[in-house]
Amino acid sequence: MAEKALHRSHIPLRESDMRSDRVQNLQVASPSSAGAGLQVRDLTVTFGRGRKAFNVIEDLSFEVAAGETLGLVGESGSGKSMTAAALMGLLPWGGKVSRGSVQLGDTDITRLSNIALRTARGREIGMIFQNPLSSLNPSLTIVQQIAEPYRLYLGASPTAARKHALYLLQEVGVPDAAKRLDDYPHQFSGGMRQRVMIAMALACKPRLLIADEPTTALDVINQAQILRLIQRLQKEQGMAVIFITHDLSLVAEYAQKVMVLYAGKTVEQGPAEAFFSAPRHPYSQALLHAIPRLVNNEERLTDIDGIPPRPQEFPVGCRFAERCPAMTPECLTAYPPRSGDDHHFYCIHPVGGAA
Amino acid sequence: MSAWLEVKNLDVRFHLGEGGLLRQSQGTIHALSDIHFGLEQGQTVGLIGESGSGKSTLGRAILHLVRPSAGAVYFKGTNLTALPEKQMRPYRQQMQMVFQDPFDSMNARMTVGQIIMEPLLLQGIGTPGERWQKAEALLERMGLDRRAMNRYPGQYSGGQRQRIAIARALTTEPQLLVLDEPTSGLDVSMQARILNLLRDLQKEMGLSYVFISHDLGAISYLAQNVIVLYLGRVVEIAPTATLISSPAHPYTASLMDALPPMVRQRERPHLPEPVGDPPSPVNLPSGCAFHTRCPQAEAICSSDRPSLNSVGSGHQVACHFPLRDVYPMKEAVHAE
Numbered sequence: 001m002a003e004k005a006l007h008r009s010h011i012p013l014r015e016s017d018m019r020s021d022r023v024q025n026l027q028v029a030s031p032s033s034a035g036a037g038l039q040v041r042d043l044t045v046t047f048g049r050g051r052k053a054f055n056v057i058e059d060l061s062f063e064v065a066a067g068e069t070l071g072l073v074g075e076s077g078s079g080k081s082m083t084a085a086a087l088m089g090l091l092p093w094g095g096k097v098s099r100g101s102v103q104l105g106d107t108d109i110t111r112l113s114n115i116a117l118r119t120a121r122g123r124e125i126g127m128i129f130q131n132p133l134s135s136l137n138p139s140l141t142i143v144q145q146i147a148e149p150y151r152l153y154l155g156a157s158p159t160a161a162r163k164h165a166l167y168l169l170q171e172v173g174v175p176d177a178a179k180r181l182d183d184y185p186h187q188f189s190g191g192m193r194q195r196v197m198i199a200m201a202l203a204c205k206p207r208l209l210i211a212d213e214p215t216t217a218l219d220v221i222n223q224a225q226i227l228r229l230i231q232r233l234q235k236e237q238g239m240a241v242i243f244i245t246h247d248l249s250l251v252a253e254y255a256q257k258v259m260v261l262y263a264g265k266t267v268e269q270g271p272a273e274a275f276f277s278a279p280r281h282p283y284s285q286a287l288l289h290a291i292p293r294l295v296n297n298e299e300r301l302t303d304i305d306g307i308p309p310r311p312q313e314f315p316v317g318c319r320f321a322e323r324c325p326a327m328t329p330e331c332l333t334a335y336p337p338r339s340g341d342d343h344h345f346y347c348i349h350p351v352g353g354a355a
Numbered sequence: 356m357s358a359w360l361e362v363k364n365l366d367v368r369f370h371l372g373e374g375g376l377l378r379q380s381q382g383t384i385h386a387l388s389d390i391h392f393g394l395e396q397g398q399t400v401g402l403i404g405e406s407g408s409g410k411s412t413l414g415r416a417i418l419h420l421v422r423p424s425a426g427a428v429y430f431k432g433t434n435l436t437a438l439p440e441k442q443m444r445p446y447r448q449q450m451q452m453v454f455q456d457p458f459d460s461m462n463a464r465m466t467v468g469q470i471i472m473e474p475l476l477l478q479g480i481g482t483p484g485e486r487w488q489k490a491e492a493l494l495e496r497m498g499l500d501r502r503a504m505n506r507y508p509g510q511y512s513g514g515q516r517q518r519i520a521i522a523r524a525l526t527t528e529p530q531l532l533v534l535d536e537p538t539s540g541l542d543v544s545m546q547a548r549i550l551n552l553l554r555d556l557q558k559e560m561g562l563s564y565v566f567i568s569h570d571l572g573a574i575s576y577l578a579q580n581v582i583v584l585y586l587g588r589v590v591e592i593a594p595t596a597t598l599i600s601s602p603a604h605p606y607t608a609s610l611m612d613a614l615p616p617m618v619r620q621r622e623r624p625h626l627p628e629p630v631g632d633p634p635s636p637v638n639l640p641s642g643c644a645f646h647t648r649c650p651q652a653e654a655i656c657s658s659d660r661p662s663l664n665s666v667g668s669g670h671q672v673a674c675h676f677p678l679r680d681v682y683p684m685k686e687a688v689h690a691e
Contacts, residue, residue: 292575
């Protein structure tokens with residue numbers, strides 16, 4: 001099956017293929033596992049082969065239970081979006097999951113055939129991207145785009161799909177939803193487009209929602225509205241949510257767990273409460289103190305000079321060492337060991353004293 | 356006594372569809388109406404509002420990149436609006452702009468050196484050698500390597516490009532910089548670096564900034580005074596500390612309430628969330644433009660437009676029912 005699927009992976013799928021596959025998929029993800037979230041173990045993504053091979057993300061392990069939000073934090077180039085791509089099975093050409101597993105319910109996504117993966121993407125995993133305009137098809141109406149997954153994966157009739165699309169648009173708070181069904185994406189404002197994206201991602205009630213910087217392009221009022229909307233829908237549907245952002249102040253408000261990535265590796269991870277009351281890694285600390293606040297704004301913001309290293313040039317030791325104010329020669333010799341338990345970090349000179 | 360930079364009753368209107376095939380005006384966008392404020396040398400004024408509020412247009416109108424339809428901009432006592440373009444050029448040296456998107460605002464086929472030296476070249480300042488030295492010195496001041504001079508902007512990250520853009524704006528030794536959302540596309544760590552750099556440059560060179568942003572956190576870090584714009588009108592002007600501790604306009608309050616608690620550092624929101632999106636600037640609502648979304652609008656709000664009234668020292672608000680500070684901030688206690 002896997003071979004066959006690979007062979008045909010570039011051929012456009014017919015609906016009949018989907019249907020047979022859907023049955024298979026439904027069997028794998030039986031109702032008994034409903035409620036189970038996402039478990040990722042030692043996820044490593046490698047590009048290239050042989051001596052030229054390099055890892056862009058390394059040994060990421062995390063769990064997101066149903067109804068829980070994980071904030072995935074880091075600068076651009078830290079591997080956040082690559083992690084999302086690996087979870088979706090949407091790695092760019094040349095990249096592959098070289099180690100580890102991604103368990104969603106009872107299914108290991110990394111072992112699925114391309115066709116099964118495609119169904120899983122529509123049904124089990126929803127994704128919201130940063131730029132809603134470039135992620136929506138400009139030549140299709142909103143109703144066509146929202147209803148598509150529902151029609152394909154659940155085999156709904158066009159009428160039922162339209163009805164469902166209307167329901168979803170109302171759910172995400174698009175005013176005059178009935179009138180706007182046949183509009184095109186360019187007729188919506190930025191905030192409304194992001195709502196349409198959310199409606200699309202939620203069309204089949206996925207178990208897992210990946211929100212990749214969903215509000216970076218929006219202004220503050222829209223940002224708050226969109227994030228609260230995701231939070232409400234998450235509660236109602238019991239989804240696991242991975243919220244990718246570079247802004248820790250948003251993670252503090254919306255996530256129960258935090259994972260800070262730097263240059264493809266976890267530097268600190270833990271429950272939000274423990275993390276925000278005492279961040280231990282100098283990088284987490286710097287990210288927190290880089291946020292301008294409304295009080296005490298005489299105090300100077302922390303800025304981190306330089307940029308993260310490129311994946312081809314990841315050093316042996318701590319990857320943040322070059323930019324770290326607490327760096328000592330020991331930092332350069334080996335990757336720091338893990339310290340702590342539920343709330344853990346990888347640093348030999350943690351903020352607030354030795355581990 | 357007039358201010359160092361003074362914007363008086365500024366209007367900017369755009370006509371839609373005029374001069375097209377059918378030569379029919381499809382309507383007028385009132386991008387800005389009756390804007391009035393001053394800025395002292397060495398100070399920063401923050402312009403805040405949602406997309407479509409007219410904040411970028413105001414920045415451009417101050418520099419006359421967009422010609423005002425009415426009103427005037429006085430720069431050190433000179434009415435810039437009355438000047439023809441040719442006489443305007445010497446003033447352009449003293450006023451520069453940094454654009455939002457450091458990817459679109461640079462010619463990808465010019466080297467960083469050429470980009471930074473271009474304003475000097477256009478203004479005919481210095482010999483080639485002097486221009487080169489000046490550009491190198493500025494690059495170093497921005498924390499970038501001299502070798503960047505011969506590289507292309509494509510080799511740099513967003514934060515580095517924004518520093519190149521600031522270097523370009525500073526070559527003609529301007530006194531006024533209009534910063535149009537210079538950090539909105541950047542990561543928080545890069546944003547912090549740019550904000551710190553701007554703060555240091557202001558101290559060193561005595562620069563004045565018009566800082567445009569939709570992020571009140573970033574604005575409060577740089578600006579002494581904040582102007583809140585909604586659909587092309589000023590709804591509130593106040594010293595930054597006053598605005599943060601006691602916003603008087605419901606729109607300002609909702610901008611603050613939308614910030615994450617870590618940033619706003621306030622337990623309770625002022626008001627319920629505003630509903631929906633800003634209305635179209637072509638058909639502005641009657642009365643107060645915010646009444647369609649305002650959680651506390653009453654009948655008078657849709658019929659009469661509130662004028663800008665003083666509610667405290669340097670604090671003006673255009674609202675029929677300005678907010679009183681019902682829930683004082685935690686930190687306000689310490690300040691006293």
